[in-house]
Amino acid sequence: MNSPISVSSLNAQIKSLLETTFIQVYVEGEVSNLTYHNSGHIYFSVKDKSSTISCVMFRGNAKYLKFQLEVGQKIVITGNLTVYAPRGNYQLLCNKIEPSGQGALALAFEQLKNKLEEKGYFNPEIKKQLPKYPKKIALVTSATGAAIEDMKKVASHRWPLVEFILVPALVQGEGAAFDISNSIKYADNLNCDIMIVGRGGGSIEDLWAFNEEIVANAIYEASTPIISAVGHEVDYLISDFVSDVRAATPSNAVEIALPDINEHRIYLDSLANEYNNKIKTIFYNKEQDVFNLKRLFEQNSIESKFNFITSEIKFLRSSFDNDISQKLIKANNDLDLLKRTFQNNSDQVLTQAQNQITLLKNSFELNHPDKKDKKGFVQITKDNKIISLENLSTNDVISLQTPKYIAMCTINEVKKQ
Template identity: 35%
Template sequence: MDSTKYLSVQSLTKYIKYKFEKDPYLQRVFLKGELSNVKHHTNGHIYFSIKDDRSVISAVMFRYDAEKLNFKPEEGQNVLLAGNITLYEARGQYQIYVKEMQIDGIGQLFLKLEQNKELLKKKGYLNPEHKKPIPAFPEHIAIVSSSTSAAIKDMITTLSRRYPLVKVTLLNTYVQGGRSQESVLTNLSRADKLGADTVILARGGGSIEDLWTFNELEVALQVFNMNTPVITGVGHETDITLVDYVSDLRAPTPTAAAEQAVPNMRDLHLRLGELKRQSDSLLLTKIDRSKKHLESLSNYYKFKNPNLLYTEQTEKLRDLTLTLDNYMSMSLREHRYTLDKTKASLSYNNPAPRIKDSQAERLRTEDELKRRMKALLGQKAERLAGNINMLESVSPVQILKRGYSYTTFNNKIVTEAENLKVGDMIETSFNRGTVSAKVTEVNTDD
């Protein structure tokens, strides 16, 4: 057999790969399907499969392209992707190198947004009682946004124009693409530890795919759990993201978020001017009234003759002294009457006589009880003596004393001769002592 006409597996694989790479129809392939077996490698590459109802293709998206994504690929997502077909030589398996990927159908994104919103609503995270008040005069504001966006420039300009006293810290953040979610979470956590009065989370407008980082459930939970009040200004006025529902204040745009975060210095100046005018008017009015009152007092006839004041006060003191004396006398009389009444009541209710009578009654009762007990004991003694005599009269001991005896066999009293037989050992008890005997004859004749 001529082996030269046989190809090695490697050679065939390389040839097929060459065909794949030279085919112009396979250099730019557009596919749609469902993501499966999605694995995010630590090096940033994404490995997955794209499938439909009948077929499955292996796919890989390298880190350079994956960083451009504005969403995180997950199991079960329907996507549109573009890439080139190639062959993986180690396994002889063809696959697609994905260059671009996007969610297939905006409706799916809106559905996921509504699901996340419903989940937060069920947990009570959207309730008004969770909203923290926004400080009226903040000293320090932290902004979580991209430093290269046009929105951040407008925000800083607005803050500087409206309230130049405030300190602004910008945390440069990815707000779009595959790294945006992690970047937003990290910088929100950093902002919460800065000791700022308010945190502004903002980015400019865009499609729902561009804004999707702010619809991620994990980002919304981070905003909800912030200790610092959060103002969100994401997208345009018509864009409402998931973080807007859980933030402490939602602004329609980033610039509006900056406006709502600080007061307007011009308005403060106008308000201070108005308050100053009101204060001056009130002060002048009070001074005028006090001046008129002082003038009326200076013309008062008693002030022109001070002796009248002294005489009047002396008379008033005398009247008060008499009133006080009368009141004290009346009060003392009432207290004496009450005291006498209380003494009489205590004397009437004195328990000493009743105690003495009770003691005498106790002594009489004690003597009567002793007398009755003595009589009862005498009766009981006589009854006991009679019972003893009666018991002694029927006692077997008394009978034995009169010369009688009784015989036992096997510890049982023998009452009839027929209960014994010749040879039985019997025991006869007398008043004093016993006798053991052996039966030699039994006579049962009556």
Template identity: 40%
Template sequence: MRKNTYSVSQVNAYIKNMFAQDFMLHSICIKGEISNCKYHSTGHIYFTVKDEKAAIPAVMFLGNRKGLGFRMKDGDKVLITGSIEVYERDGKYQLYAREIQKDGEGDLFLKYEALKKTLEEMGMFAREYKKAIPKYIKTLGIVTASTGAAIQDIRNIAGRRNPYVQLILYPAKVQGEGAAESIVNGIRALEDRQVDVIIVGRGGGSIEDLWAFNEEIVARAIFECEIPVISAVGHETDDTIADFVSDLRAPTPSAAAELAVYDVQELMYDMQALERRLNFLMKQKQELTRSRYLGYFNRLQLKSPKNQLNSERQYAAGLEERLCQKMKEKLTESRHRLRMLSERIDGVSPAKKLSQGLAFVVDGSGKRISDIQSVRKGDIMQVHLQDGRIMAEVTAVIPDKNNKKKGSRDGRETDS
């Protein structure tokens, strides 16, 4: 083993010790512009302080937050008091801030605010100019760098949601000199291709990294584009001019892909649900139509001449049956009454009396003889019997002794 060989930990510890021995680095005040400022959920603040030539990573821990009297953001010009130390694990040095005072706003931030105000006053951010994002698309245009996380995220999300959507990439320069012109060319090229939706974006970075999307020519290209444009610049906390002027702002490139590309699986589920509902409604409509048809058919049958004739026939048959029944009852009653009258007549019938051995006697003139006072000895009489009559002459008139009526004036028997 060679002499004077050291481990990485030993080297980092040595460098850290060198920084610790430098008194100036223990309490240093640095003037610069804030960039890439992030408020962590733990309460620590991570950011970069820079000027036109260089940048230093910095952190303000939660315990030192009392030394910050305002909410720090990108573009702020500040005076930072703290120490520069080495983070031994990574071998990197950074500024540990104890106190931060505002020294004015950065030039880029002022330029950003001025352009934002101008474009807003021109109405380029107005909601009424926003174009609706079509729900179902066939082609998706993408303006971003050909390498990097943004295009990979869009490809992955779009491929998972709907592999049938065609992705057309315009590999634009998204940072540095000429980036704004490259983005504008990409928007116009995809507009000429008549894609359904365009995504314009890139991954996160500092305000300098994202500045191409704050240029006026990019904003005007997005505003004048006939194709709906979704901006997807940086992270959720990053705001650019492109975000305000675009038709829809997505917090990340992945979210932009989800907003632009419909989920084909979800569409299949929706179509199946619609199919089930359509079948249900068709069946319900069919049942309702069948029920109405049967109702109309029954009403038509009731109103048909044949059915009315049958009904009248049935009614007439009922009347006939009732009439026959009444006639039978009347005949039975009349027969019964006739039988009673017949029996009464039969009881007083002369013929029956004659058949019982009695006779009917009349005088010569045909006048009925009812007592002995109507005859005299020598009168001629007719005696009617059951089977004929007898001509007789009165030879004697003999009164009934038990009868109160007298047979003659003196009450005695009269002889001829």
């Protein structure tokens, strides 16, 4: 009879057997009992219709997991079996996890996109308008990439008045998302009119930093209008949805941000032509007005009327010479009569006026103050005003005046005769 072994020995044998037998396994199942631990480890189970197995993904591998595990999600696990001897439990140690039926990056993209959409990051109403004529643009991109040169080239042809400020950032690899986020925050404090965040084309893995939530948060919180310009036309990233404007490429971002100087030149030429045409039209209309006024003036001028009358007179003379002569003679006679009558009336008016002047002159001379100096006659004034004797009262102070003398008096008594 075999001697018994200890539980620890049995578990140790099982551990050795399982871990050496199932070195690498591929398991497909549905996630359940999911726990994201504060340590960074992920604990969960995968199950099918009949069985369940415990799983763990330690922090070292979990940090490379691009998508978020969810209960009920179907996944494919690459890993190996391990046994926890103290409790006799075995579990699947996950080295890599992929969503079943689709790529991990695609699932991670959709998960973050849905999350940010629910938070309102994509709301069109919060998108900021780009200024029409930016003076300064911040470029958050790689300092050594081809994108920066492409953008500078487009700007030099399109609108050379703009100033670019390069804010260098890692655009791929580990730590790129963190660096892009910090660069966006730094550029947001440079008082630029627009910020372009992007890089040239590459694989989905190369562009993945722009799909990270930390970059989305930095774009969302920036006060500067941001254009996302990552990859090529077919590449859509989270930064494209969060930013204020999405550009197909970095070069296209510059085309969107800057006005076209050639279009403005054409527009200025059209304005100049339109202005010249309007000026010519105005001058032509004014010339026509002057011409019409001149013609109207000539038609209604005294000279024109005189010529018309002269022609009429000539016609009448040729037709009715005798009658016209008689009328002219009568008109001359009437004119002579009017002259004589006017002269006579003028003489009469002048004579009457002369007589009136003479009469006034004689009256003035007769009433001159110097000729009123008669014995016993004076002028009575009170307070420098002429006053009648009957208007005086007792104790009134008056002056008696002749043309040569003034006597100051006080009234003692006034009697009526």
